Amino acid sequence: MNDPAMENGFIAIAEGLTKHFPSGGRTVRAVDGVDFRIARGRMVALRGPSGCGKSTLLNLIGALDKPDSGQLQVDGVDVRRLSGGREVSYRRRKVGFVFQQFNLIPQLSALENVTLPMELAGDNGRNSSDLARQLLRQVGLDDGLHDRRPARLSGGEQQRVAIARALANDPPIILADEPTANLDSKTGRLIIELLQALRGDQRTVIIATHDVDIASRADSVLEMMDGQIVRATGG
Amino acid sequence: MATDIRQQVGTDKVDVTTDQSVIDRITAPLSDARDSSRIGTIVALIASGAIILFSIGIVARQRIKEIGILKAVGASNWHVIGQFGVETAGISIVAALIGALATFPLAQKVADGLLSSPSTGGNGGRGQALLAGATRTGGLLGSVNIAVSPEVFLYALAIAIGLAIVATVVPAWYVGRVRPAEVLRHE
Ligand SMILES: Nc1ncnc2c1ncn2[C@@H]1O[C@H](COP(=O)(O)OP(=O)(O)OP(=O)(O)O)[C@@H](O)[C@H]1O
Numbered sequence A: 001m002n003d004p005a006m007e008n009g010f011i012a013i014a015e016g017l018t019k020h021f022p023s024g025g026r027t028v029r030a031v032d033g034v035d036f037r038i039a040r041g042r043m044v045a046l047r048g049p050s051g052c053g054k055s056t057l058l059n060l061i062g063a064l065d066k067p068d069s070g071q072l073q074v075d076g077v078d079v080r081r082l083s084g085g086r087e088v089s090y091r092r093r094k095v096g097f098v099f100q101q102f103n104l105i106p107q108l109s110a111l112e113n114v115t116l117p118m119e120l121a122g123d124n125g126r127n128s129s130d131l132a133r134q135l136l137r138q139v140g141l142d143d144g145l146h147d148r149r150p151a152r153l154s155g156g157e158q159q160r161v162a163i164a165r166a167l168a169n170d171p172p173i174i175l176a177d178e179p180t181a182n183l184d185s186k187t188g189r190l191i192i193e194l195l196q197a198l199r200g201d202q203r204t205v206i207i208a209t210h211d212v213d214i215a216s217r218a219d220s221v222l223e224m225m226d227g228q229i230v231r232a233t234g235g
Numbered sequence B: 001m002a003t004d005i006r007q008q009v010g011t012d013k014v015d016v017t018t019d020q021s022v023i024d025r026i027t028a029p030l031s032d033a034r035d036s037s038r039i040g041t042i043v044a045l046i047a048s049g050a051i052i053l054f055s056i057g058i059v060a061r062q063r064i065k066e067i068g069i070l071k072a073v074g075a076s077n078w079h080v081i082g083q084f085g086v087e088t089a090g091i092s093i094v095a096a097l098i099g100a101l102a103t104f105p106l107a108q109k110v111a112d113g114l115l116s117s118p119s120t121g122g123n124g125g126r127g128q129a130l131l132a133g134a135t136r137t138g139g140l141l142g143s144v145n146i147a148v149s150p151e152v153f154l155y156a157l158a159i160a161i162g163l164a165i166v167a168t169v170v171p172a173w174y175v176g177r178v179r180p181a182e183v184l185r186h187e
């Protein structure tokens, strides 16, 4: 964990990572002592049955939730130690989240949804707007749709906007939680191909899914069961 | 008899409109009118407070997911508060002012009823009087002004501002506690 050479090769390293939830007097062991090393530039599928802890694990990696114990290092950042301004900055710069229900801001246009994270990061004006248009084109959203609000876009189009938003600050990791579950299979395949095209030297894509087809397209697969990683394939 | 009326006014019973009670009102002392003014202020305060908490609750509930999204894409708590705090504070200030302004004429009406003054001038005149802090004459017992006193108005304004501050601090505290993972969980 302290070996810098190792850290260079891996974008995310977890040891004994744990997140439990109290639920009606009982404890749900959503993530229960997880170890993994995720190599840079891969597309990784996080697979497993409903309730096995995929979303919880992604949320921990994205600093949307805090682990109870264990180690988690992402791109050289000790995620457990994040709080306040450093946590905010981590969410802005290190990760881009793509959700199952798209989660765009309904009052903002497609373009504004993409410029939002740029503005939060301090990039204002024309520059961010030009870059956002470029990203929307990159994810395949026609120029005519850039000024529409999410309600006037199809599910697939909304998910494209969400992917462009995730790319806004050029983060080293994209986290996608069942990004195709609300889409028909053809649109879902296009979205997966899009995510696949995003991974590269500088970008890792982690997708939580129970879709076998998606998992088969991934460079490596982490299989989860009852809060634990039971199998890792493809390195 | 005065005790009867105090009870009637205090418990907000308006169903007693017999001749006897009208006579009672005519003879009611001025201090009762002052009491009703105080009641009016308290009612205004409670109403404004309720409206503020209600509007915060609605904004927060409707927008909880949006707060979660904003935080997930890297908005600081202050940014979110800037967005929603201004919204709730704005609603609150308007609500507080409307509450206060709406309740003072009510208090005035109660006073009118107590004094049984023959109707002189409409509400518009009263509104002007309220702004100017002027006095109004008429009625059997001479000049009585409930909602008009500048002190009362300033007092209400101070309360409104106080409530607005509360209406900013409460959402701020609330936003700080929102965990994106929690509120963005589906189902
Ligand atoms: N905030 C929470 N409070 C209580 N229990 C929770 C919370 N978040 C998750 N859980 C529980 O933790 C377990 C793992 O949930 P998680 O959402 O991570 O599973 P998942 O693998 O993503 O499932 P799915 O495929 O249905 O999305 C589940 O039993 C879930 O009910």
Ligand SMILES: [Mg+2]
Residues within 6 Å of the ligand: A054, A055, A056, A177, A178, A208
């Ligand atoms: Mg899930």
